[in-house]
Amino acid sequence: xxxxxxPNLDYQVNAIRAVVRLFEGAGPPDLWGFLEPQRxxxxxxxxxxxxxxxxxxxxxxxxxxxxxxxQGDADLHDGAPLPLSPELGSRDxxxxxxxxxxxxxxxxxxxxxxxxxxxxxxxxxxVPSVAIREGVLKTLRITREHFARLYDxxxxxxxxxxxxxxxxxxxxxxxxxxxIMVMTLDAFNKDSNVFNRRMDRMMGxxxxxxxxxxxxxxxxxxxxxxxxxxxxxxxxxxxPLVKLRYSASHRERYNLVYRxxxxxxxxxxxxxxxxxASVVEDHDANRAYVKCLSVDAKKTTVSARxxxxxxxxxxxxxxxxxxxxxxxxxxxxxxxxxxxxxxEALDAGYGEVRFANGxxxxxxxxxxxxxxxxxxxxxAHTVEEHMRKAARLRKHGVKVLSLFFIDEVANYTGADGxxxxxFVDAFNRLKATDAPWAxxxxxxxxxxxQGSYFSAYKTESYMESDADAYDxxxxxxxxxxxxDEPTAFIxxxxxxxxxxxxxxxxxxxxxxxxxxxxRKRQEIGRGMRLAVNQDxxxxxxxxxxxxxxxxxxxxxxxxxxxxxxxxEAAGTGQAPPQPKNARRRRTVHLKRGDALRExxxxxxxxxxxxxxxxxxxxxxxxxALIAACxxxxxxxxxxxxxxxxxxxxxxxxxxxxxxxxxxQGQGAVEVVRDYAIPNVAAELAATTHLTRRTxxxxxxxxxxxxxxxxxxADYLQQAGDAINAAKRRFxxxxxQYDQVDHDRFDMxxxxxxxxxxxxxxxxxxSIYDAVVVDSEVERxxxxxxxxxxxxxxxxxxxxxxxxxxxxGAYNPDWAILFERRDAFGEPQETLYLVxxxxxxxxxxxxxxxxxxxxxxxxxxxxxxxxxxxxxVDSL
Numbered sequence: 056x057x058x059x060x061x062p063n064l065d066y067q068v069n070a071i072r073a074v075v076r077l078f079e080g081a082g083p084p085d086l087w088g089f090l091e092p093q094r095x096x097x098x099x100x101x102x103x104x105x106x107x108x109x110x111x112x113x114x115x116x117x118x119x120x121x122x123x124x125x126q127g128d129a130d131l132h133d134g135a136p137l138p139l140s141p142e143l144g145s146r147d148x149x150x151x152x153x154x155x156x157x158x159x160x161x162x163x164x165x166x167x168x169x170x171x172x173x174x175x176x177x178x179x180x181x182v183p184s185v186a187i188r189e190g191v192l193k194t195l196r197i198t199r200e201h202f203a204r205l206y207d208x209x210x211x212x213x214x215x216x217x218x219x220x221x222x223x224x225x226x227x228x229x230x231x232x233x234x235i236m237v238m239t240l241d242a243f244n245k246d247s248n249v250f251n252r253r254m255d256r257m258m259g260x261x262x263x264x265x266x267x268x269x270x271x272x273x274x275x276x277x278x279x280x281x282x283x284x285x286x287x288x289x290x291x292x293x294x295p296l297v298k299l300r301y302s303a304s305h306r307e308r309y310n311l312v313y314r315x316x317x318x319x320x321x322x323x324x325x326x327x328x329x330x331x332a333s334v335v336e337d338h339d340a341n342r343a344y345v346k347c348l349s350v351d352a353k354k355t356t357v358s359a360r361x362x363x364x365x366x367x368x369x370x371x372x373x374x375x376x377x378x379x380x381x382x383x384x385x386x387x388x389x390x391x392x393x394x395x396x397x398x399e400a401l402d403a404g405y406g407e408v409r410f411a412n413g414x415x416x417x418x419x420x421x422x423x424x425x426x427x428x429x430x431x432x433x434x435a436h437t438v439e440e441h442m443r444k445a446a447r448l449r450k451h452g453v454k455v456l457s458l459f460f461i462d463e464v465a466n467y468t469g470a471d472g473x474x475x476x477x478f479v480d481a482f483n484r485l486k487a488t489d490a491p492w493a494x495x496x497x498x499x500x501x502x503x504x505q506g507s508y509f510s511a512y513k514t515e516s517y518m519e520s521d522a523d524a525y526d527x528x529x530x531x532x533x534x535x536x537x538x539d540e541p542t543a544f545i546x547x548x549x550x551x552x553x554x555x556x557x558x559x560x561x562x563x564x565x566x567x568x569x570x571x572x573x574r575k576r577q578e579i580g581r582g583m584r585l586a587v588n589q590d591x592x593x594x595x596x597x598x599x600x601x602x603x604x605x606x607x608x609x610x611x612x613x614x615x616x617x618x619x620x621x622x623e624a625a626g627t628g629q630a631p632p633q634p635k636n637a638r639r640r641r642t643v644h645l646k647r648g649d650a651l652r653e654x655x656x657x658x659x660x661x662x663x664x665x666x667x668x669x670x671x672x673x674x675x676x677x678x679a680l681i682a683a684c685x686x687x688x689x690x691x692x693x694x695x696x697x698x699x700x701x702x703x704x705x706x707x708x709x710x711x712x713x714x715x716x717x718x719q720g721q722g723a724v725e726v727v728r729d730y731a732i733p734n735v736a737a738e739l740a741a742t743t744h745l746t747r748r749t750x751x752x753x754x755x756x757x758x759x760x761x762x763x764x765x766x767x768a769d770y771l772q773q774a775g776d777a778i779n780a781a782k783r784r785f786x787x788x789x790x791q792y793d794q795v796d797h798d799r800f801d802m803x804x805x806x807x808x809x810x811x812x813x814x815x816x817x818x819x820x821s822i823y824d825a826v827v828v829d830s831e832v833e834r835x836x837x838x839x840x841x842x843x844x845x846x847x848x849x850x851x852x853x854x855x856x857x858x859x860x861x862x863g864a865y866n867p868d869w870a871i872l873f874e875r876r877d878a879f880g881e882p883q884e885t886l887y888l889v890x891x892x893x894x895x896x897x898x899x900x901x902x903x904x905x906x907x908x909x910x911x912x913x914x915x916x917x918x919x920x921x922x923x924x925x926x927v928d929s930l
Contacts, residue, residue, distance in 0.1 A: 057533070058591040060160065060201045066315055066325070067157055067609050067904055069131050070150055071165045073313040074299060074807040076597075077148060081113050081173045106287045108269040109175050109296045119143040119219040125312050131788050135146050140310045146297040147309035149278075153320035154303040155327070155556065155583030159194045162301050164233075167206050167433050169272070170233050171284060177227065177271040179293065180237045183280035190277060190556075191237050193532065211235060216242055220469070221262055228265040234579050236271075240281055244289035267294035274299050279306040280524040297443040300360050324595075326583040327602040330704035332440070334433045336424050338364060339696045340371045340768030341730050343392045344423030345384070347416040348375065352403035359401055362421075365386050368904075370772050378408075391733060392768065425698075425726065427473045431609050432698045432724050433472065435481035436563040437605045441543065442485060444561050446492035451599060452588035454536045457545045457562035466566075467507065474566060478505070478544070499541065506535075532557060540591060558584040558593075583733075592691045603705070617654035641762065642824050643815065644807050657848045658822050659802075661872045664887040669799040669915050671859055673789045680785050681749060685756035687781040693770045696726045730767050735760065742775035743782065753778060786861040787907045792918040799857055826851045828854040833868070835928055836892045840871065852889075860911035862904055867912060867923070868892050873930070889916055 062068075113121075119142065126137040150157040154326065162180075169175045182188045195213045203209075211233035214223055227234045243250040243263065248790060250262045257265070275281060280299040281290065288297065300309060303317065320326050338344065346362040358379050364371040368390040376387055385394035394413035402409075404420035416422060437457055439865060445455040459474070461467055467474040479501045486496035505529055509677045527535055527542060534540050536559050560582030579811055582602045586594045648655065700722040706715040743750065754774070762772040810827045816837045817825045827835045828851075840849045849871045859862035871888040891909060898906050909925060916923035 057200075058197050060198060061593070062201070062205055064157070066323075067161050067164075070152060070161045070313045070315070071168055073125050073131050074148065074165050075149065075168050075172055076125050077097060077118065078111070078113065078169070078173055079121050079124075081111055090499075096906060107176065107231055108228075108268055108270040109177050109868070110270070110271060111296050115143050115146075117145070122148070122310055122312065122703070133319070137311050137314060141333060141506060143310065145309065146295075147300060148297065149300045149305055149308045149311045151305055151308065151314045151316070152301065152303060153317040153326065153583075154287055154324050155585070156315055156320050158301050158303065159191055159757050160198065161275070162276070162299065163191075163194060163198060163203070164591055165270070165299070166235065166274070167202060167209065167233070167301065170209070170211075171206065175272055175296075176231070176233050177269040178233070178235045178274060179266070179271045179295075180235065180274045180276060180375060181240055181281070181290065182237065182276045183240050185239060187276055188237055188239055195235070195237075197533075209233065217244065220255060221249075221254065222766065224250075224265055225257065226260040228269045240289065241284060243292070244285055262781075265293065265462070266896075266908075267292070270271075270294060270296045272296050272299065272302065277302050278652060279304060281307055287546070306497075317680075321705075324597060324600075327585065327600040328597060328705065330601055330603050331701075332436055332603055332605045333701045333703075334429055334436060334698060336429055336726070337667055337694075339423075339726075339766075340364065340390060340772060341392055341728075341766065342423055343384070343396055344373075344421070345410055346398070346421035346423075347406075347418050349418050350401055350403045350406045350408060357401040357403050359398070361408070363393070364390060366390055366772075368776070370776070371768075375918065384410075390768075391738065395655070423632075427477075428726055429698055430474060431477040431481070431698065433564050433566060433605050433607060433621055434477045435485070436561050437603075437699050438478070438481045438544075439485055440562055441603070442496060443492045445543070446495065448561075448586075448599060449495075451469065451594060451596070452538070452590070453586050453594060453599060454538050454540070454559050454589075455543065455561050456535070456557055456559045457544045457564065458560050459544065459564045459566060460560060461546060461548060463568045464548055468591045474546070475505075503541045504543045505546065506544070507546040524788070531889075533591075536587065536589075546618065556581050556584055558587045560602070561586075562603045565607060566777045567607065595847060606733060616827070641810065641812055641815065642807050642822050643810050643827060645805060646822055654820075654848055655870055658850070660885075661870055661887055662799075662802055664919065665870045665916075665921055666800040666856070667801070667919050668795045668920055669792040669802070670795055671790050671792050671861065671911070673786050673861060674791070675786075675789060677749070677821045681752050681756065681784065683785050684753045684778045684781045687776050687777040688753060688757035689759060691757075691759055691762060691770065691777065692775045693773065694768045695765050696728070698724045698726060700724075730764070732763060732767055733771070735763060735771065737777065739773050739775055745778070745782070750778075783862050783904065783907055787910055790861055790911055790914060792915045796919055803853065805853070819847060820848055821849075821850050824848070830892075830894070832894050832927065833892050836890075836926070839929065840869075845874050845876060846871060847874055858908075858915045860908050862907055862911075865912050867909040871930070885923050889921055889923045890930065891923075893927060894926050895927065 076803050083798065119140070122143065123139050125131065126139050129136050150158075151163070152161065166175075166178045180191055182191060190787075192213070192215060202211075205458075212226075212230070213235040214237070216236055216238040217223065223236070227236050242248060245251070253259050253261050265850040273290065273293060273295040275290070281287075281304055302881075339536075344362075344364050348360040348362060350359045356379060358377050360375055360377055361384075362373055363384060365374040365376070365387070371388075371390060372771070378384070378387070378398050380398050380401055382398045384393040384398075387393075395410070396414070397411040398408060399411045400409040406416075407415055409415045414422065417774055441455055441457045448455055461474055466472050478607050482504070483512050484494075485539050486493050486499065527540075528545060528547075535542060535557065563582050579794075585600050588594055704717050706717055738752045739745075739750045739754070740747045744794070745753075757774075805822070810825075814827050814829070815825045816828055816834055818837060818841050820841055830838060837849075840846050849869055852867055852870055854866055857866050867890070869888075869890045871890060873886040874882045875884040875886060879882050889912075891912070913923050
């Protein structure tokens with residue numbers, strides 16, 4: 056197989072043209088018509104020691120003018136010019152191209168075009184890692200014939216810098232041909248590097264000094280990894296003519312000359328479409344879940360931020376809590392699974408939390424999920440997806456590859472590595488099925504299809520120890536893409552990060568246990584390129600180009616983080632919620648003097664009716680309560696803990712970075728475990744505040760205690776919630792209110808207060824000069840009251856004005872004095888109203904406890920002979 060390249064892709068040609076035009080006026084006319092004809096011509100300059108260097112007869116002012124012309128040319132940038140740089144600053148120029156759109160091809164071709172246009176000859180590609188270096192060298196090898204056809208067989212040499220072969224450095228400096236040297240930053244960023252030492256065999260010169268004399272043009276591949284002060288000094292030490300920076304995710308955009316955003320690339324179908332298959336375990340409340348987010352030290356205290364599951368009205372829910380030494384997680388969470396998790400020691404230096412039961416967690420670690428079970432499901436899902444796609448795409452001549460990211464090498468390479476074991480088990484089980492997509496794998500051995508590469512990210516020390524895998528994965532993409540090559544499943548750690556990709560990666564499975572150090576765009580970037588067939592040609596069929604990410608988190612979480620990263624990169628995201636502006640705060644004044652006297656009598660009359668206090672009592676029939684609670688518990692059916700999979704296709708990015716995605720499929724695998732059965736009566740009595748005798752009677756009458764064996768924590772949670780809901784309803788149904796003689800809310804508590812201007816509605820028919828609203832529904836209601844002629848006075852009731860109920864205090868919204876009038880407008884009857892404003896009048900659309908409190912309030916105000924109801928926009 057030979058890769059074939061299309062030289063006429065508009066977005067790539069524009070990226071090349073943008074850089075070439077930066078140097079307009081520096082050389083002879085180019086043959087592609089990128090430039091206007093120039094009067095000046097390039098010339099060679101041979102310096103001391105035989106060095107032939109690049110020259111640039113342009114001032115910074117001329118470069119800045121060229122830069123502005125490039126940035127302002129809408130035709131180069133798909134109709135949307137780039138922001139103009141206010142000044143040139145350094146001679147750094149940035150090109151942003153999304154991963155998978157041919158960034159390496161573009162900058163290598165740009166070098167050859169710069170030579171044809173201006174005669175530049177000396178180029179150094181600087182990379183931050185060995186993996187990226189190998190990717191660049193591979194692209195140079197496979198594009199040689201393609202570039203020879205485009206550039207009339209212009210001679211050029213490329214090679215990696217090798218400290219053991221310094222003759223290459225002298226050749227780089229002295230040659231009259233195009234020289235392309237590829238270097239890792241680590242090769243020259245320390246004084247101890249051979250590159251920075253004087254060498255007798257180089258006439259006492261440093262290799263660095265020869266390079267400096269050549270004035271190379273630097274191409275920085277992934278420059279966001281070369282932003283430290285040491286890196287900047289090292290790059291400057293090469294004495295470059297200019298620095299051209301190429302990345303999909305710049306940390307700093309120096310003089311941006313071209314931009315192809317990830318959103319553009321995705322929506323223009325220049326890369327694969329993404330679908331996410333999530334694999335998450337249902338929360339198992341029988342097991343403690345703890346994630347250590349951080350351990351922090353202050354002057355006098357050390358604390359840790361933990362993510363825990365905490366009992367809530369809707370069941371156990373993840374919450375972040377700050378803990379200190381001595382804190383008991385069982386008391387904090389109100390869940391029995393945390394028994395024994397008492398914080399014994401905190402160490403910010405080591406970033407660890409130690410519990411009294413012997414468990415120790417470091418920052419970033421989590422305890423609770425069955426990682427091996429989740430990984431097994433992820434692996435099985437990836438293998439099945441692989442086999443299905445391979446059967447479908449073979450007729451297109453497309454080899455399917457899957458990439459597994461793992462976080463511990465021993466989990467794959469170890470004698471009992473659960474990842475390798477799970478892969479072999481899943482592969483053998485799936486290939487034995489009778490499905491048509493499984494039959495081609497029937498006689499294939501699981502060991503033959505696996506390849507792995509675990510070299511350390513920034514060193515070369517282990518490269519030669521696994522030469523076959525290294526050559527296949529890093530250097531021989533053509534063989535890896537052949538249908539005759541059995542290797543189809545690649546396992547790696549962080550080695551295959553930036554700088555490595557393969558067009559036929561169709562599945563990426565992320566088996567990370569801890570907080571991932573890879574961003575989502577880095578992960579998916581390994582497989583975003585459009586697929587190629589056996590002839591080395593790109594396949595543009597959207598039904599082929601689909602990348603499936605099998606992630607150990609929900610697709611909502613995955614897509615939200617991915618979306619955030621795309622928005623950050625594109626710069627088109629929605630603004631986050633804005634803090635309130637303290638400068639827009641004002642005082643709401645209680646009316647005084649003549650303004651108050653006009654309303655004073657009416658307000659006292661209204662307050663006299665609505666502000667009277669009551670106490671409630673509940674007539675409790677224990678037998679009826681047991682029956683009601685048993686009826687609520689009886690339908691409970693406990694599902695076993697499952698690991699769920701969901702596959703979602705990301706269709707496109709809409710305006711402001713929002714995602715459109717479609718659910719493609721779902722699945723679930725039950726996890727079988729033996730649980731210790733707790734004391735059901737004791738646990739439910741603590742949850743419901745009923746006696747154990749009453750709880751035993753409820754559970755016995757419900758008749759479904761056998762459900763506790765499948766998932767004890769789930770049964771206790773559901774049963775406790777059901778009993779409490781039935782108890783609340785029972786209490787509310789039996790509540791009765793009695794007025795307390797001569798007891799009212801104290802009117803003297805009313806006083807001036809501060810509020811934010813955007814929540815204030817100025818009014819005249821109130822004892823205040825404005826009312827404060829919490830929603831647009833309240834704003835519209837206040838404005839309607841102000842307009843109604845029958846409304847004499849209204850007031851927004853303060854927070855301390857509450858009605859007691861068996862399920863908590865209730866604060867109604869509005870008190871209103873209303874005059875009913877006859878046809879001639881004469882007052883006939885005065886009504887004292889209390890109203891609660893809601894977004895809906897339908898009780899079914901409100902929370903159950905909210906409706907219960909409203910029912911209690913209705914009985915309270917009925918006792919006071921005050922009309923009470925909930926409304927949306929009118930009385």
